[in-house]
Amino acid sequence: MTDNFSSTERDAICKVIHARRDMRHFTGGTVAPDVLRRILAAAHAAPSVGFMQPWRFIRVTDRALRERLAGVVELERRRTAEVMGKRKSEFLRLKVEGIRDCAELIAVVMAPDDGTVFGRRTMPEAMALASCACAIENMWLVARAENLGMGWVSFFEPEAVARLLAIPAGAQAIALLCLGPVASFYEAPMLKIEGWRDRLPLEAVLGENRYPGE
Amino acid sequence: MTDNFSSTERDAICKVIHARRDMRHFTGGTVAPDVLRRILAAAHAAPSVGFMQPWRFIRVTDRALRERLAGVVELERRRTAEVMGKRKSEFLRLKVEGIRDCAELIAVVMAPDDGTVFGRRTMPEAMALASCACAIENMWLVARAENLGMGWVSFFEPEAVARLLAIPAGAQAIALLCLGPVASFYEAPMLKIEGWRDRLPLEAVLGENRYPGE
Numbered sequence: 001m002t003d004n005f006s007s008t009e010r011d012a013i014c015k016v017i018h019a020r021r022d023m024r025h026f027t028g029g030t031v032a033p034d035v036l037r038r039i040l041a042a043a044h045a046a047p048s049v050g051f052m053q054p055w056r057f058i059r060v061t062d063r064a065l066r067e068r069l070a071g072v073v074e075l076e077r078r079r080t081a082e083v084m085g086k087r088k089s090e091f092l093r094l095k096v097e098g099i100r101d102c103a104e105l106i107a108v109v110m111a112p113d114d115g116t117v118f119g120r121r122t123m124p125e126a127m128a129l130a131s132c133a134c135a136i137e138n139m140w141l142v143a144r145a146e147n148l149g150m151g152w153v154s155f156f157e158p159e160a161v162a163r164l165l166a167i168p169a170g171a172q173a174i175a176l177l178c179l180g181p182v183a184s185f186y187e188a189p190m191l192k193i194e195g196w197r198d199r200l201p202l203e204a205v206l207g208e209n210r211y212p213g214e
Numbered sequence: 215m216t217d218n219f220s221s222t223e224r225d226a227i228c229k230v231i232h233a234r235r236d237m238r239h240f241t242g243g244t245v246a247p248d249v250l251r252r253i254l255a256a257a258h259a260a261p262s263v264g265f266m267q268p269w270r271f272i273r274v275t276d277r278a279l280r281e282r283l284a285g286v287v288e289l290e291r292r293r294t295a296e297v298m299g300k301r302k303s304e305f306l307r308l309k310v311e312g313i314r315d316c317a318e319l320i321a322v323v324m325a326p327d328d329g330t331v332f333g334r335r336t337m338p339e340a341m342a343l344a345s346c347a348c349a350i351e352n353m354w355l356v357a358r359a360e361n362l363g364m365g366w367v368s369f370f371e372p373e374a375v376a377r378l379l380a381i382p383a384g385a386q387a388i389a390l391l392c393l394g395p396v397a398s399f400y401e402a403p404m405l406k407i408e409g410w411r412d413r414l415p416l417e418a419v420l421g422e423n424r425y426p427g428e
């Protein structure tokens with residue numbers, strides 16, 4: 001692969017990375033099959049430790065199954081609210097997921113450990129999970145480039161999702177991805193806009209030869 | 215953010231996702247400061263659960279520190295070889311990292327748990343780690359768009375890297391990123407080219423309302 005990238009291409013790539021948002025507001029509609037295919041192909045082109053490709057995707061087209069998953073998420077949202085302390089009511093006002101509203105719902109499951117040792121002898125679960133997360137980031141970027149929103153919902157008990165999706169023993173659900181048309185994209189991360197939390201300055205996360213701030 | 219993406223921009227984004235490679239062969243040289251800044255800014259624009267931004271980056275410019283990290287990686291490479299069984303000699307012939315050869319070495323560390331409950335009550339460590347992995351994927355894509363190679367080295371004992379980098383208790387090193395100019399990019403994942411493992415067909419990782427293959 002000797003292809004070089006032009007500055008125009010580079011600018012598009014930087015633009016999409018900064019324009020990507022975790023979306024919770026969707027407008028229904030549909031995702032065209034070729035677009036969905038490009039998004040899933042991007043996921044499958046992600047890096048994986050030892051080339052293990054531990055990601056599995058379950059496209060939820062059964063409306064009753066989607067409703068049951070929405071119930072699991074709502075239960076966890078309420079449980080989270082209970083441990084929010086002073087910020088409980090503020091939290092409950094936030095829209096944290098768009099499971100019922102999005103065009104497509106895709107569950108991402110980490111496959112059972114296949115015994116890969118290459119690059120993960122010391123951190124087996126972390127490296128499989130990291131590979132799945134890279135796949136999801138790829139999906140997010142291509143979705144945004146297709147002018148579609150995506151949201152990663154992690155408000156669930158993994159065991160409850162595992163039961164609903166009947167995934168094999170050892171597999172772990174890590175994301176319910178909401179995907180589809182949106183009215184507009186948030187100007188900044190929604191939790192920043194809503195005053196929940198600010199973005200750290202880049203300097204706060206960056207050190208030279210030592211941990212930042214130490 | 216109402217910016218739409220054009221088909222030209224979308225094509226650039228899909229192109230970089232499929233052209234990205236885990237590189238282990240570097241040609242030394244340097245990374246221009248503005249380029250490095252764009253790569254790190256892309257990392258910091260990643261999604262994070264509850265907007266916790268758990269990623270920390272340590273740019274290793276101290277050559278002696280780089281050598282010590284290279285030693286930790288070499289030790290783990292040999293330990294991995296010992297558990298490879300029949301594939302030991304095949305494994306030892308593979309180049310699995312470019313720590314001494316790359317222009318820049320950047321350690322990625324997951325910050326100590328800051329107590330964020332939002333979106334991670336049930337999967338606290340997994341969601342922080344997933345956020346860090348998304349940041350790394352962003353770096354990888356921008357590096358490729360800058361025609362620079364990047365490799366994620368995970369051959370290390372996290373405790374050994376933690377000691378060398380003097381990271382705080384509770385923080386966890388997850389990656390040593392090799393970054394810099396390369397002679398050329400692999401046409402396909404190196405582990406595929408070397409016959410170590412094949413890419414799965416997309417259909418093998420994709421199911422509708424059920425786990426693929428079940």
